[in-house]
Amino acid sequence: QPRDSGVLQNLQLGQSRALSKKQLKIKRKIRDKILLGRVEWIKLSSPYIPLRARVDTGAQTYSFHAVEGQEKEISGEKYVEFTTLDETARKHRLVKKVVEETRVRSTSGKSETRYVVEMDLVLGKRNLKVKVNLNDRKKLRHRFLIGRNLLLGEYVVDVSQSRVLGNKP
Secondary structure (H helix, E strand, O other): OHHHHHHHHHHHHHHHHHHHHHHHHHHHHHHOOEEEEOEEEEEEEOOEEEEEEEEOOOOOOEEEEOEEEEEEEEOOEEEEEEEEEOOOOOEEEEEEEEEEEEEEEOOOOOEEEEEEEEEEEEEOOEEEEEEEEEEOOOOOOOOEEEOHHHHOOOEEEEOOOOOOOOOOO
């Protein structure tokens, strides 16, 4: 029996070392990622609009508050003109080129078609060009939502914190 317990002890020690190496590798990868809180300030570059954005690991894509959307054709291409609100509830009228239309299912299970446009934004020190679906978010607290399409591979989210990247730009 002492011989069997020695084998078991060595087996557990081997598993422990392998697990430690794996955990160390993961910790090194995490150290290289940018930490985000559950809410972060972003700023749209064109036009300049600072917004608090909700970081949602359950959402797949970006979503931006837009109402009164009207399709337009400019030089044979589809655009959408819409109104949005900044943090002070000031209205902004934007015109963006439609890059696609997508079907999105909300958390309530309702499916709808949304315009997708490209936007330039700044998150922390990074300038990003992202595809954003337009959605009426007036009943929601945050006018901009960051989904996991941004988060994958480069960010880690600590939901116990907010504005890790700083205050209003």
